[in-house]
Amino acid sequence: MIGRLSGLVVEKQAPEIVLDVNGVGYELQVPMTSFYELPELNQQAMLFTHFVVREDAQLLYGFITKQERALFRLLIKTNGVGPKLALTILSGMTAAEFVNCVERDDIVTLVKLPGVGKKTAERLVVEMRGKLKSLLEASVGSEREFALQSNYKPAAVENNAEEDAIAALVSLGYKPAQASKAVLSAYTDGMSSEVLIKAALKSML
Template structure:
């Protein structure tokens, strides 16, 4: 089991990143809430991971903190919720926001997540209620373990920032039409892809 990676962030192509550890480059899929917390490329970062082995693939999922990983592991135990849907949930809201939705039976917000129909949302609320009744967030949940913390300053936007944002949203389960519409609605000159994705996700929830 690979539980943690610490190394140099080489590339960010949401929802995937490439991180080099001791000369080995690991491709890791992460929820957007975790990617927002990453530093710039070529900086050092530590991410908590969940390793999945299937007959046709070996997949590595990464998280900003143990709280997000804990919730991911609880989510994939729910019937009908796989890693892709769990990532979509954690991309649209933080772990604490999801816990709040469950506590308040907020069905309307849950069903806005791509891939979550009414029946799945109801199952999530019912089954997660018991799993989260003694929920305690990791005390370091809001502090991503970094050697160099990304301060969130606006980076120079890549020419294809809009295209990258649309591709990321599609990979999270949104249709191309939904992704394109949301990106068009929030895009402003100079925005990088991460900012576009963040604002687009907010507009759809």
């Protein structure tokens, strides 16, 4: 089992990255909550990982904190929730926001996430109620547990921020028309793709 990786971020195409660990490039799928906090290319990062083996693929998921990984693992134990849907949920809201939805029986917000129907939302609320409080408390006040260079600066804004944002949302399960509309509505001059994705996701909840 691969529990943690530390290396250079050599590729970033949300929600996927490639982490170079001593010359070996590991492809990881990362929820947007973790993706937002990654350094720019060729800087050091450390991620906690979860390895999924299927008949047709071996997939590695990366998370900035142990708490995010723990929530991911709780989600995929829920009936009807696989790794892809868990990644979408963690991309659409923070751990604290998800806990609030569960505690308030907020089915309306949960069903706005792609792939989460009413029955799945109700199942999440029922099965995860009582399991999340300790998880959230453990994350409060904790430092982000990944290595960044001391001179870290946000990645430079790219000209194709809109295209990258739309592609990221589609890969997370949103329909192309829905993703395009959200991105175009949220975009303002100078936005990086990461900031744009975050704004577009928030606008759809």
